[in-house]
Amino acid sequence: MTEEQAKELLQKYLDQQANQEEQKKVEEWYATLHVKDTAIPAGRKAAIGAKMFAHLQVAMRNEPKTGQVLKLRSFIRTAAAVLFMVAVGITIWILNPKMPPDNQLTLVTGSQQKRIILSDGSVVLLGPSAKLCYPKVFASTSRQIELKEGEAFFDIAHQEKRPFTVHTSAGVTIKVLGTAFKVKSYQASKQLEVAVVTGKVAVSNQKGNLGTLVKDESLTYDKNAGSAAIRKIKAPAFIEFTFDGARLDEVITKLQYVYSIKILLKDSVLGKLKTTGSFSSRQSPEEILDIICSLHHLRFNASKNHKTFNIYR
Structure with missing residues (x-):
């Protein structure tokens, strides 16, 4: 018997539309449960519902058993409600597989800044009077946090298969793979600002994409008009990044996102x-590549627009 058939049978019984054989099946199933207390703790409804459904399937397959039914109609109503809640819960989980509520943390800063290291190694520097909601452990396919109030600087760990998304109270989202950027989002302000220090981010609202920002660009979003303007940052910020025995292909991945460039290895070895x-983002990519290549006795060349680099022996 499928879950849908089980729910239909329970509903027919409750509506007094079940025939004699169907009524007998439901009552025999209930008798096999030996339920003494029908109260269902809120935190265990899903587990109890699943167990109840399993008992129902067994009872439908087995030979009829006799037993005294106590408060049957009340219990059947509870069973139908729980099965419905389980079905809805499963559907919601499939469509939106978020972490459980106890996985969520909320941090509110006072008059000072606070630095947070997220479970993926990303770093968030929160400004004064800021509020950030984030999970203890990110989901396996995505990384999502919410800046509810204030200003925050993000230095995101690069994970190509697990995008990082910052949601804001203004309905604006910022999506990245690995980069450093700043978001200023105060509920009392008519504007929201996003500034990219390194890498690239995509900014959007419910209506669609507002713009894609690269290094040294900022976006100002007008909450009332729902419009955005992109401009160059006059006084760019800088970040520091350190490699401690990292593989060269990992270093290349970081540099590509910091500078929005492409670096190719002639030999995958x-x-x-x-x-x-x-290193610091104050340095040019050529300067950093020159240092790295000299360490390994390698050479590199750059394209005319200095956006593509080739490393070789």
């Missing part, structure tokens, strides 16, 4: 070379 060093 070179990607296994270990690299240790500290």
Whole structure:
């Protein structure tokens, strides 16, 4: 018997439309449960509903059993309600598989800044009077947090298969793979601001994409008009990044997102070379590549627009 058939049978019984054989099946199923207390704790409804449904399937397959039915109609109503809640819960979970509520944390800053390291290694620097909601552990397919109030600087760990999304109270979302950017979102303000320090981010609202920002660009969103304007950052910020024995292909991935460039290895074996060093986005990609290549006795060349680099022996 399918879940849908079980619900239909329960509903027919409650509506007094079940025939004699159907009534007998439901009553025999109930008798096999030996339920003494029909109260269902709120936190266990899904588990109890699943167990109840399993008992129902067994009873429908087995030979009829006799037993005294106590408060049957009340219990059947509870059973139907629980099965309905379980079905709805499963549907919601399939459409939106979020972490359980106890996985969510909320941090509110006072008059000082606070630094948070998220479960994926990403770093968030919250400004004063800010409020951030984030999970203890990110989901396996996505990383989502919500900046409810204030200003925050994000340095996101690159994970190509697990995008990072920042939701805001203004209905604007910022999606990245791995980069550094700043968001200023105060509920009392008519504007929201996003500024990219390194990498690339996509900014959108419910109506669609507002713009894609790259290094040293900022977006100002007008909440009332629902419009956005992109401009160059006059005084760009900088970040520091350190590699401690990281593989060269990992270093390349980081540099590509920091500078929005492409770096190619002529030989894939070179990607296994270990690299240790500290750098700043104040440095040009050529300067950093020159240091890294000299460590491994490698060479590199750049395209005319300095957006593509090739590393070789």
